[in-house]
Amino acid sequence: MTKITRALISVSDKTGVLDFAKALAAQGVEILSTGGTAKLFADNGVPVIEVADYTGFPEMLDGRVKTLHPKIHGGILGRRDLPAHVATMAEHQIGNIDLVCVNLYPFEATIARPDCNYEDAIENIDIGGPAMVRSAAKNHAHVAIVTDASDYADLIKEMQTNDGALLLATRKVLAKKAFSHTAAYDGAISNYLTALTAEGEKKSYPDRLNMQFVKVQDMRYGENPHQSAAFYRDIDPAMGSLAAYKQLQGKELSYNNVADSDAAWECVKQFAEPACVIVKHANPCGVAVGVDSYSAYRLAFATDTTSAFGGIIAFNQTVDADTAEAVSKQFMEVLIAPAYTAEALALLAKKQNVRVLEVPVEQGANRFDLKRVGGGLLVQTPDSHELTLNDLKVVTKLQPTEAQLKDLLFAWNVAKFVKSNAIVFCGKGQTLGVGAGQMSRVDSTKIAAIKAKAAGLDLRGSVAASDAFFPFRDGVDVIAENGVSAIIQPGGSVRDDEVIAAADEHGIAMVVTGIRHFRH
Numbered sequence: 186m187t188k189i190t191r192a193l194i195s196v197s198d199k200t201g202v203l204d205f206a207k208a209l210a211a212q213g214v215e216i217l218s219t220g221g222t223a224k225l226f227a228d229n230g231v232p233v234i235e236v237a238d239y240t241g242f243p244e245m246l247d248g249r250v251k252t253l254h255p256k257i258h259g260g261i262l263g264r265r266d267l268p269a270h271v272a273t274m275a276e277h278q279i280g281n282i283d284l285v286c287v288n289l290y291p292f293e294a295t296i297a298r299p300d301c302n303y304e305d306a307i308e309n310i311d312i313g314g315p316a317m318v319r320s321a322a323k324n325h326a327h328v329a330i331v332t333d334a335s336d337y338a339d340l341i342k343e344m345q346t347n348d349g350a351l352l353l354a355t356r357k358v359l360a361k362k363a364f365s366h367t368a369a370y371d372g373a374i375s376n377y378l379t380a381l382t383a384e385g386e387k388k389s390y391p392d393r394l395n396m397q398f399v400k401v402q403d404m405r406y407g408e409n410p411h412q413s414a415a416f417y418r419d420i421d422p423a424m425g426s427l428a429a430y431k432q433l434q435g436k437e438l439s440y441n442n443v444a445d446s447d448a449a450w451e452c453v454k455q456f457a458e459p460a461c462v463i464v465k466h467a468n469p470c471g472v473a474v475g476v477d478s479y480s481a482y483r484l485a486f487a488t489d490t491t492s493a494f495g496g497i498i499a500f501n502q503t504v505d506a507d508t509a510e511a512v513s514k515q516f517m518e519v520l521i522a523p524a525y526t527a528e529a530l531a532l533l534a535k536k537q538n539v540r541v542l543e544v545p546v547e548q549g550a551n552r553f554d555l556k557r558v559g560g561g562l563l564v565q566t567p568d569s570h571e572l573t574l575n576d577l578k579v580v581t582k583l584q585p586t587e588a589q590l591k592d593l594l595f596a597w598n599v600a601k602f603v604k605s606n607a608i609v610f611c612g613k614g615q616t617l618g619v620g621a622g623q624m625s626r627v628d629s630t631k632i633a634a635i636k637a638k639a640a641g642l643d644l645r646g647s648v649a650a651s652d653a654f655f656p657f658r659d660g661v662d663v664i665a666e667n668g669v670s671a672i673i674q675p676g677g678s679v680r681d682d683e684v685i686a687a688a689d690e691h692g693i694a695m696v697v698t699g700i701r702h703f704r705h
């Protein structure tokens with residue numbers, strides 16, 4: 186192992202770099218730096234040699250050329266194990282550079298600024314930085330490349346215990362991180378440039394889409410045991426998204442666990458009152474709000490006690506002992522909540538197979554939804570439309586009551602998370618019947634009613650939500666047969682008149698939203 190004797194530090198984001206440089210200097214490392222970084226060190230008493238003095242060439246062209254010099258890149262790229270390289274370096278008086286610490290011009294932060302123009306963006310494309318990152322990462326057999334400030338402390342510790350050197354294994358990890366870093370950086374530049382028209386206008390979607398995800402885990406298998414799978418998260422996940430989970434106990438999450446947990450979590454997160462959502466095969470089979478998590482669970486479970494078996498249960502508030510005891514009576518795959526009391530965790534610990542996840546309730550959304558199709562990718566903004574009472578238009582003679590309006594909004598918020606065609610019956614903040622994923626709307630309606638009956642739940646006086654318009658009056662007729670008193674639906678069918686007339690005929694109040702929530 187070779188002791189690190191010379192380091193080059195050139196960072197835009199100077200967080201933590203002063204301490205890092207001090208610790209390197211304390212281990213006898215000579216430090217080379219570019220203008221701003223060198224000034225920071227000199228001002229704080231860290232011995233530093235400016236790159237310009239080292240190469241004999243000034244920084245020039247407004248900083249476009251600082252470190253692009255054979256004395257720098259030769260010092261980074263030269264192989265210490267090849268006599269020919271060693272001789273060439275000696276001939277040209279090129280000294281070894283054993284550690285390179287670089288972070289790049291903040292391109293993404295710059296283009297995110299509302300006042301950023303094309304020239305600002307171009308000037309914030311770092312050239313010398315990525316060149317050094319790539320040189321050092323390529324020569325990781327001899328050189329360490331540091332691109333992440335959160336690594337500084339650990340690297341110093343490793344050097345302290347390794348006679349001033351870093352292990353090859355560490356240099357390899359750093360090199361992988363470095364190439365991922367420059368790949369993401371170039372991806373962001375490509376996304377920006379290919380999203381501009383010839384006239385410089387910004388298109389919504391770039392011609393080339395570059396994205397990076399970070400692997401969370403390999404999975405035992407995919408949707409089925411003969412499929413392999415892995416779970417990746419965004420580099421910077423949306424606030425409060427499932428990917429922020431902390432697993433407190435239980436077996437490893439499976440592919441279906443993650444997919445279903447996401448559906449349950451996104452659904453439960455939208456309610457302000459204590460809520461519970463039980464999901465099976467990506468569909469909510471019971472949703473309710475209550476005075477607390479316990480009562481919400483009792484109501485959600487009652488919707489469909491058969492389907493809840495082996496489900497994913499999500500809460501938007503703390504799970505206490507009573508709730509933990511109640512959910513423990515049913516077979517569940519995953520339990521999700523923002524917090525658990527100590528007593529709840531002690532009770533859940535008796536069910537070691539249950540995966541218990543803690544996720545903070547924060548209202549963030551993915552920037553894009555992605556869906557693979559054969560040979561391609563569909564990209565859209567997520568369906569994060571939030572309906573308010575003011576958005577509703579009453580289209581029937583009968584006006585909904587205040588209590589019905591409350592239930593209609595609740596039913597609508599559930600229908601948004603049910604696969605199309607979706608029909609959801611609700612009453613008093615509880616789902617009473619869910620009809621999901623049918624090819625015809627009237628079949629979803631019939632199924633929702635059959636399920637309510639099977640659960641012994643009375644639909645009289647309840648409300649119904651439909652995720653998209655009724656193409657015919659038949660769905661409304663089935664709803665009416667079951668005694669439902671109000672309907673929420675987008676409207677917009679060519680047969681709206683016929684559908685509204687049916688509601689009037691049955692003495693049902695109907696509101697339209699003008700918004701559709703297909704979910705596939």
Ligand SMILES: NC(=O)c1ncn([C@@H]2O[C@H](COP(=O)(O)O)[C@@H](O)[C@H]2O)c1NC=O
Pocket residue numbers: 195196197198218219220221222223248249250251252253287288289290310311312313314315
């Ligand atoms: N031009 C070059 O040769 C060059 N060498 C290093 N940089 C960048 O300059 C920044 C540090 O500059 P300073 O130390 O002056 O604050 C780093 O983000 C580094 O990636 C360069 N800048 C841009 O390409």
